[in-house]
Amino acid sequence: MRILVADDDELSAEILIASLRAMSHEVVFASNGSEAWRMLQVEPFRLVILDWVMPEMDGMEVCRNIRAMHANSYTYIILLTGRTDRKDRLEALEGGADDFLTKPLDNGELVARLNVANRILETEEAVRRTNRELQQARQKEIELGATIQKRLLYSPPPRTTNAIESASLSIPSQYVDGDFCDFFAHGDKIVDVFVGDVMGKGVPAAMVGAGVKTGLQRCMISLLTHATHPGLPSPERLLQSLDDLVCAELIDLGTFLTLCYARFDSSDDSLTYVNCGHPKIVLWDSLSGVCRLLDTTNVPLGFSDTESYEQRTGNLHAGDLILFYSDGVTDLKLPNGKRLGMNGFADWVESRAHLPLDEFLWEVEQLRMGGLTGILAGDDFTCVAIRYRGSEIVRDKYLNLWADSGSLRKVRDFVKSSARSSAIGFTEPEITELLLAVQEAASNAVRHARPGQKGIPIKAMASAEQGTFVVELRYPGIPFDIKEVPEPVLDGTKEGGFGISIIKKCVDTVEYSFQGDHNLVTLKKQPKGSGI
């Protein structure tokens, strides 16, 4: 063993060192306490033999310094002393000494004391090794839990379905927890999205989350194939069935979870949801541009085994933004020290809801970075954003859509197919004119009706009435006065200003009006040579 010996008495030190070396120990010598302390700060020694009485820094002080050091391994300290009275020895033990050697040195005693030291250090090393292994095993378990969570618990809805477009952000806490998210797609018109959060953290919470998620899938299958009431179960019926399955067990386990289950149905533009104690859904209405919070309907699962589940239903418009999020979002602290809260989050969302989903979630991430303090670093942070697009599916004679610059092609395609399938015999150049007019009117709406915003809900209607083809575009936002538009410059010196002029040249009449809460653009065109 490598041993540090500190003694200012050279003769006594020489005897001790010779004895230790004779027992095959490696010895490093310090001629006083300060020197020994300097050496100990550079490299740790498992065993230190200190003379009690030394100039500058005595053995007791070195001893106390070692104990205050918080080293990685234990240092066994033997004090060399001529003192034998009880009080002194008690003081030394309290100061951190492990044992004593009495001067003058007895070789037999030295061997015995070193054997004790060796036994204790070996035991200490074994305990340390076991602890390290336990810690590694625990770390592995945490990593496994994180994988469970990622793979089994977090399955956000697909990026696009016919009914919705979605994107999600999940920044896991440094602990494993029971946050989960999943979806059911029923055909191409209905999508169910649900998010949940199990009380507590760690692998147990993750496993409860996985269990409940599986339970919900089981309930769905069982209700879908129910002998007397087959067909798609309502969210409240599904939750009731889940409650029957898991509530008693949750109560037994002494845990509970919040769960929000929402159904997007594009066949009737509805949102039906049950919210059991989860943060309130934020719904941004694309027509009014206003956010509201949808009330919770029930207590968390596992609170009561007599709960009766109640669903709420509301209307959706193309472009509505629906947000599910964890309390990590609402717990964010603002620069002024206040908690963001659900209302604060809804206010924050209102001015950003028009953004494409990826850009929106990037902003949410920046919000987190900006609001992050040491206290919050451990909070899980998830946000699932849904853009409702359901009614883009053309029905009858209209198309409802969330129009950003990328979706104007859909308006053109709708008008093109309506014009071609109508009884009006337009020539191809006439159809080109119609599409140009529609494009300019719709692009004008996207760019100017809500300044600075990247999208707007548009309802497009197309119909043929007595030989005239009529296209109507309805959208919210600032009214537009066509009379204020100057004539375009046609000599090539101006790059813009052609839009309205193109519309006027392409259709027979164009009218802009404001209908109380929305703009209406009416374009009318007849085929040439129709004589009407």
Add this chain to the structure above:
Amino acid sequence: MAISIEIVHSGKAVVLKVQADSLETDNVAAFRAAITPLLDKSAHFVIDLSDVEFMDSTGLGSMLSCLRIVKSKGGSLRLCSLTAEVQQLFEMVMMDRVFEIFDTPESALAK
């Protein structure tokens, strides 16, 4: 909407082919970003619009912007292979008088 511009001929004049089926509000920013650095490569250009089936006023604006950049350097810009739909737009706002328009890249280069 993705857009790319292919340099199909590089001689005295550079022929740039717009590879997109439309040039409109949706992709006009991407078009400007893609074409601007190419306009430093020469003084004389032909833009081949044979793939572009639809162009709106913002697309037209970006064409005028290219024309202005090239002319400010004393160069020239010609357009070729316009689809019927795009030709119709140019005639409607009389841009067929502002741009030199040719049927094929070869005829644009020949003159």
